[in-house]
Amino acid sequence: MQLKLPPGDFRAYLFDCDGTIADSMPLHYIAWKKALAEWTCVYPEELFYSWGGKPVREIIADLNKMQGLNMPIEALAARKEALYLEQLPQLKGIPEVLEHIEAQHGRIPFAVVSGSRRESVVGSLSVLNLLDKFDTIVAAEDYKNGKPAPDAFLLAAHRLGVAPKDCLVFEDTALGIQAATAAGMASVMVPFIMHRS
Numbered sequence: 001m002q003l004k005l006p007p008g009d010f011r012a013y014l015f016d017c018d019g020t021i022a023d024s025m026p027l028h029y030i031a032w033k034k035a036l037a038e039w040t041c042v043y044p045e046e047l048f049y050s051w052g053g054k055p056v057r058e059i060i061a062d063l064n065k066m067q068g069l070n071m072p073i074e075a076l077a078a079r080k081e082a083l084y085l086e087q088l089p090q091l092k093g094i095p096e097v098l099e100h101i102e103a104q105h106g107r108i109p110f111a112v113v114s115g116s117r118r119e120s121v122v123g124s125l126s127v128l129n130l131l132d133k134f135d136t137i138v139a140a141e142d143y144k145n146g147k148p149a150p151d152a153f154l155l156a157a158h159r160l161g162v163a164p165k166d167c168l169v170f171e172d173t174a175l176g177i178q179a180a181t182a183a184g185m186a187s188v189m190v191p192f193i194m195h196r197s
Contacts, residue, residue, distance in 0.1 A: 002096045003096040003097065003099070003100065003188060003190065004188070005100070005168065005188055006168070006186045006187075006188060008168065008186055009166075010108065010166060010167065010168040010186070011108055011109075011162045011163075011166040011167070012108055012109045012110070012111065012157065012160045012162040012166060012167045012168070013100070013101075013104060013108060013109075013110050013111075013167070013168050013169075013170065014110075014111045014112075014113050014153055014156050014157070014167050014168070014169045014170070014180075014185070015097070015101075015110065015111070015112050015113070015134075015169075015170045016053065016112075016113060016114060016115075016169075016170060016171045016172060016173070016176050017112050017114040017116060017121050017124055017125070018052070018114065018115075018116055018124070018172075019052055019094075019172035019173065019190070019192075020094065020097055020170050020171060020172045020176075020190050021093060021094060021097055021098070021101070021112070021124070021125070021128070021130065021170075022091055022092075022093060022094070022124040022125075022128060023091070023092050023093065023094050024084075024091055024124055025048075025049070025052065025172075027084060027087045027088075027090065027091060028048075028084055029045060029048050030083070030087065031080050031081075031083035031084040031086075031087065032048065032080055034083050035076060035079045035080040035083055036063070036071075036076075038079075039069060039071045039076070041063055041067055041069055041071060042067065043063060049173075049192075050173075050174075051175070052115075052172065052173035052175060052176070053115045053146065053147040053148075053171075053173045053175040053176045053179070054115055054146055054147065054175065055115045055116075055140040055146045056077045056080060056081070056115075056116065056117065056140065057073050057074075057077050057140075058146060060073045060076050060077060061073060077117075081117060081119065081120055084120060084123075085119070085120070085123050088123050088124065088127045089127065091124060091127045091128065092128075093128045093130070094190065096190070097170055097190055098130075100170070101130065101133055105133050109135040109136075109160045109162065110133060110134045110135055111134060111135060111136045111137070111138060111156035111157075111159065111160055112125065112134050112136075112137045112138065112139075113138045113152045113153055113155075113156045113169075114137070114138070114139050114140065114152075115140055115146050115147060115152075116139060116140060117139055117140045117141055118137060118139035118140075118141060118142075120139075121137055121139050122137070125137075135159075135160060136156060136159040136160060138152050138153075138155050138156045138159070142155060143155055147173075147175040147176050147178070147179035148175045148176075148178035148179045148182065149179060149182065150179050150180075150182035150183035150184075152179065153167070153169060153179055153180055153183040153185060154183050157183070157185075164183050164184040164185050165184055165185070167183075167185045167186075168185070168186050168187070168188065169183075169185050169186070169187040169188070170187070170188055170190060171187055171188070171189060171190065172189070172190040172191075172192065177189060
């Protein structure tokens with residue numbers, strides 16, 4: 001296994017979805033570009049990756065502020081999700097993370113903790129035949145404060161009945177790692193290079 005885990009006897013694994021389990025970030029970026037082009041809104045790729053883990057509606061609100069736009073948040077969020085879901089047949093998993101899911105499934109509980117909405121997460125996990133491996137999904141509609149706030153990870157630990165200190169978080173973004181640390185959880189960074197190898 002290429003992905004080295006921190007030492008510890010973990011009682012639950014919490015996984016981000018996009019960019020961690022699913023190599024979906026490029027597909028999300030294509031969806032964003034198409035949806036935002038209709039509003040002549042620019043979303044540089046570097047900014048997109050630095051905002052990984054931020055809920056869709058927050059991204060639209062922040063882009064509105066930055067560019068002096070008034071894009072309709074709900075309608076645009078729905079359009080972007082629809083464009084992402086259209087591309088799902090192309091989705092692949094990230095092998096180094098899938099190895100850990102296979103190795104520990106059935107031994108300890110798993111949760112997905114995502115900044116995406118439930119429909120998007122369920123869609124991704126279904127295409128990858130992984131949906132039945134997770135005991136709970138914490139999606140954007142389940143919490144108020146997104147990553148780097150610890151709320152989503154703490155909710156997942158609570159749902160699994162496992163203390164935060166006994167959870168290991170798999171993440172691909174700095175925002176996600178900050179959220180895990182704020183929740184008092186150990187974490188492992190899934191390097192971006194792995195998705196492209």
